[in-house]
Amino acid sequence: MNCDPSELEFDKEGETNMEHDVVEDNITSIGTTPEWTSFRDNLVEIFFNEWRERGAGRNKRKWTEDEDEKLVEALMELVNTGNFKADNGFKPGYLTYLENSMQIKLPNAGLKGKPHIESRIKTFKKDFTVVYDIRYGANSSGFGWNSEEHLVTAPRDVWIQYLKVHPKAAKWKSTHLPCFKELSIIFRKDRATENLAENLEDVAEELNTEVVGETLRDDIQPNPISDESTSKKRKKGNVESLLEAVYAASERMANQFEASTKLLIAAEEDMLLKKKQLNEELSKIPKLTILHKFQVAKRIAKDEDLMILFFAAPTEEKIVFVNVILDNEV
Incomplete structure (x- = not known):
């Protein structure tokens, strides 16, 4: 079949044009628009800021002695308002109160309720609990307290025996806790509640052990006819063990109650001492008349x-x- 030369030329030109079109349509590089780049960078910054605010080690800031002292003051003020203390901790809103209080006391510290203050309170409570148990716990015999150094004292052999059971208390052989008195007021109810619950759990466990042991012994008796004297001795032993368990638990609770009472008495004595010193402190205020001093003292004492x-x-x-x-x- 003969072809028209003009048609051949047209076909060649068409193929050439198609080749150019294909080449031009190929994707040779990928880029982003400025809008997308800006959106991506902003999103990354938002995620990073949220991650940083949640923690990422920020709550492990190094607290100064002055910051600790001011936080304890703020906690004492919070407890004495009576608005935020709960049976086992604090009521909602306490962190906001403390953050505002610390902002007034230390305006340049930049302390936030979360994570800074919340984390430090947890540390306070953990330290107080350990020292409180050393002084007033079930194994507190032989321990004393240096009120000037704010330090637990005990002979070496007492520490050795105690650390066998409580190894985490080792640092308190030489670590001071100057705010123990204040922390005992802030956390005393929490600790008393915990100790009471622990003591009741111990009693329940010991009673349960006695009952289970008695049941097992009854189940393994091959002969229903046993020696009467042996049975009486066994029952007497069970009763004595039970009484000993109850007595030990009640003694622990009595010790905890006595310790809590001492703390309350100490707080009352401290308040009485402050009332006695009030007139002396007011006398240091310049240009304060006797009448004004009396009015102020009367208002504060109430x-x-x-x-x-x-x-x-x-x-x-x-x-x-x-x-x-x-x-x-x-």
């Missing part, structure tokens, strides 16, 4: 919260404190 705040304040703040009371602003 309110434990004001008493605690007044004695915790430095001299400059005490002057402002007195003026606020005289102006009837509190």
Whole structure:
């Protein structure tokens, strides 16, 4: 079949054009638009900030002695308001209260309720629990307390025996806890509740052990006819063991109650001492008349919260404190 030369030329040109079109349509590189790049970078920044706020080691900041002291002051103020203390911890909103309080006491510290203050309170409670158990726990015999150094004291052999059962307490052989008295007021109810629950659990476990042991012994008796004297001795032994368990548990609870009572008495004595020192402290306020001193003393003595705040304040703040009371602003 003969072909027209013009058709051949057209076909060649068409093929050439198609080849060019194919080459031009191939994807040779991939890029992003500026809008997408901006969106991606912003998203990464948001995720990073959220991750940083959640923790990532930020709650492990190094607290200074001054920060610890101010936080304990704020906790004491919080407890004395009576608005945030619960049976086993604190009520919702306590972290906001403490964050605001710390912002006033240490405005440049940048301490947040979460994670900083919350984490530090957990550390306070853990340390207090260990020292409290050393001083007032079931194995506290032989331990003392150096009130000047705020340090647990005990002979070497007492420590050796105690650390066999409580190895995590080793650091308190030489570590000071200057805020133990305040922490005992802040956490004492929590610890008393925990100890009571532990003691009741011990009693229940011991009673259960006695009952199970008795049942097992009854089940393995091959002969229903046993020696009467042997049976009486066995029952007498069971009763004595049960009484010993109950007595030991009640003794532990009595010790805990006594320790809690001592802490309450110490707090009351501290408040009485502050009342006695109140007149002396007010006398240090310059240009305060006798009449005004009497009015301020009467107002502070009626309110434990004001008493605690007044004695915790430095001299400059005490002057402002007195003026606020005289102006009837509190």
